[in-house]
Amino acid sequence: MPLSLSTLIACVLGVATLVSSSPTTPVHGIAPVSLPQEAFSPLIPQKILATANTLRSPAQYPQFTDRVSGTWQWFSPDTWTTGFFPTTLYALHTRSQLCPGSVGDTDWLALARRWSAAEIPLETKTGVGHDVGFLSFPFSEELLVNPNNATAIMAVNNFAKALAARFNPTVGCTRSWDASDPTDFQVIIDNMMNLEVLFRSADLTGNDALRQIAISHARKTTVNHLRPDGSSFHVVDYNSTTGKVFRQRTSQGFADSSTWTRGQAWGIYGFANMHRNTGMPEFLQTARHMASFFLDHIPANGIVPWDFNAPLNPPRPADTSASMIAATGLILLAQEELKQKPENTTGAAVYIQAAADLFKKTTDLAWNPSWQSLLSNGTVNNPAQNNLTGIVYGDYYYIRTANELVAMGLASC
Ligand SMILES: *[C@@H]1O[C@H](CO)[C@@H](O)[C@H](O)[C@H]1NC(C)=O
Ligand SMILES: *[C@@H]1O[C@H](CO)[C@@H](O)[C@H](O)[C@H]1NC(C)=O
Ligand SMILES: *[C@@H]1O[C@H](CO)[C@@H](O)[C@H](O)[C@H]1NC(C)=O
Ligand SMILES: *[C@@H]1O[C@H](CO)[C@@H](O)[C@H](O)[C@H]1NC(C)=O
Ligand SMILES: *[C@@H]1O[C@H](CO)[C@@H](O)[C@H](O)[C@H]1NC(C)=O
Numbered sequence: 001m002p003l004s005l006s007t008l009i010a011c012v013l014g015v016a017t018l019v020s021s022s023p024t025t026p027v028h029g030i031a032p033v034s035l036p037q038e039a040f041s042p043l044i045p046q047k048i049l050a051t052a053n054t055l056r057s058p059a060q061y062p063q064f065t066d067r068v069s070g071t072w073q074w075f076s077p078d079t080w081t082t083g084f085f086p087t088t089l090y091a092l093h094t095r096s097q098l099c100p101g102s103v104g105d106t107d108w109l110a111l112a113r114r115w116s117a118a119e120i121p122l123e124t125k126t127g128v129g130h131d132v133g134f135l136s137f138p139f140s141e142e143l144l145v146n147p148n149n150a151t152a153i154m155a156v157n158n159f160a161k162a163l164a165a166r167f168n169p170t171v172g173c174t175r176s177w178d179a180s181d182p183t184d185f186q187v188i189i190d191n192m193m194n195l196e197v198l199f200r201s202a203d204l205t206g207n208d209a210l211r212q213i214a215i216s217h218a219r220k221t222t223v224n225h226l227r228p229d230g231s232s233f234h235v236v237d238y239n240s241t242t243g244k245v246f247r248q249r250t251s252q253g254f255a256d257s258s259t260w261t262r263g264q265a266w267g268i269y270g271f272a273n274m275h276r277n278t279g280m281p282e283f284l285q286t287a288r289h290m291a292s293f294f295l296d297h298i299p300a301n302g303i304v305p306w307d308f309n310a311p312l313n314p315p316r317p318a319d320t321s322a323s324m325i326a327a328t329g330l331i332l333l334a335q336e337e338l339k340q341k342p343e344n345t346t347g348a349a350v351y352i353q354a355a356a357d358l359f360k361k362t363t364d365l366a367w368n369p370s371w372q373s374l375l376s377n378g379t380v381n382n383p384a385q386n387n388l389t390g391i392v393y394g395d396y397y398y399i400r401t402a403n404e405l406v407a408m409g410l411a412s413c
Pocket of ligand 5: 315385
């Protein structure tokens with residue numbers, strides 16, 4: 001078969017990528033990292049394409065696998081995790097540009113768009129509460145590709161409106177979970193991830209009130225979710241009438257006083273992202289504080305447990321999703337360190353190396369060729385006895401971590 005022009009261009013670009021990020025060329029004064037070969041394995045596009053080809057009607061979305069054969073379990077669109085599979089398809093579209101030829105000739109963008117469609121009706125009616133931020137992710141990705149897509153603009157604006165409607169000025173936060181007692185105003189650390197949609201909509205509409213809501217929520221979270229050592233509570237209960245905190249506790253962690261690793265990881269990402277969106281130094285400080293705690297508490301074997309304080313006996317399950325969310329969060333944090341004047345190369349280098357180490361340890365533990373997910377050893381919810389599974393967002397942040405490192409010129413495909 002004759003070589004097509006696009007294949008030729010892809011080959012040339014592929015070589016260029018290899019040369020420009022060769023492991024001897026420091027970028028921003030940071031030494032490149034070496035990722036395990038699984039990071040760019042052909043199994044990644046193969047598995048994801050196989051899943052993408054099973055779009056059901058009415059649509060359902062993969063969230064986690066069973067623990068025995070690694071088979072995806074399917075959920076209705078109105079579930080907090082449904083944005084992650086379409087966002088994964090956008091990540092493979094990104095990879096097709098970063099690493100030409102590495103993800104086959106599938107039209108990932110077309111698949112991503114098709115898989116986003118069933119989420120559109122959720123803009124006006126959803127049961128996910130604050131998690132509209134997660135649902136907005138594929139639409140924000142679409143706007144990076146096509147800033148004029150009216151459907152995606154509408155989706156981002158409507159999801160932001162839904163989150164802003166959950167803001168209580170007395171408390172200073174958006175409500176995460178609804179409780180039977182409406183004065184019990186519950187905020188979870190995960191909510192930091194949902195603030196992103198407020199910034200994207202503020203950019204589209206010029207509505208600064210959305211930005212102010214995000215800033216207020218993040219400030220309150222710094223004060224009430226963080227402990228002095230930089231660890232975090234999962235849930236804070238505020239009284240919506242008085243605005244006062246009446247409980248700091250856990251839901252998915254081991255104990256009220258423990259640190260649930262996925263929550264800590266959402267916090268690193270969420271505060272680094274607040275700094276990215278506002279440039280306010282206080283958020284950089286909080287992200288650093290949460291990152292230090294996370295990195296200081298990874299056990300010697302490098303495996304992130306589901307909760308840093310979970311007992312060792314019986315052996316505690318890992319959470320590879322926490323590990324990969326933290327890795328992506330650390331890379332965002334490194335990017336913010338590099339925006340400091342002068343560039344904080346020392347800080348950035350530490351976070352990049354830590355992200356690469358997490359990636360390697362997670363691959364060694366959990367890369368699982370025979371499962372439908374890329375990774376095993378995720379913990380969805382240990383108190384609900386849901387552990388040792390593949391998880392859609394663990395797989396997404398695995399791909400994203402490698403993409404970000406390539407995009408920064410710090411890893412080669
Ligand atoms: C616009 O975005 C929506 C939602 O992401 C997608 O379903 C649709 O295919 C896109 N339209 C075009 C013309 O690309
Ligand atoms: C919140 O405060 C009000 C007024 O003090 C009180 O009536 C209500 O019971 C409180 N709610 C909770 C959940 O503690
Ligand atoms: C990882 O998963 C395998 C297979 O489910 C299991 O046997 C092993 O104990 C898990 N390890 C950790 C640290 O969770
Ligand atoms: C650079 O980053 C590290 C890690 O976040 C931090 O401890 C250090 O204070 C930063 N240095 C400067 C000059 O900001
Ligand atoms: C993991 O989940 C299983 C049930 O699926 C449960 O029996 C077990 O207690 C959990 N493991 C730990 C260490 O909590």
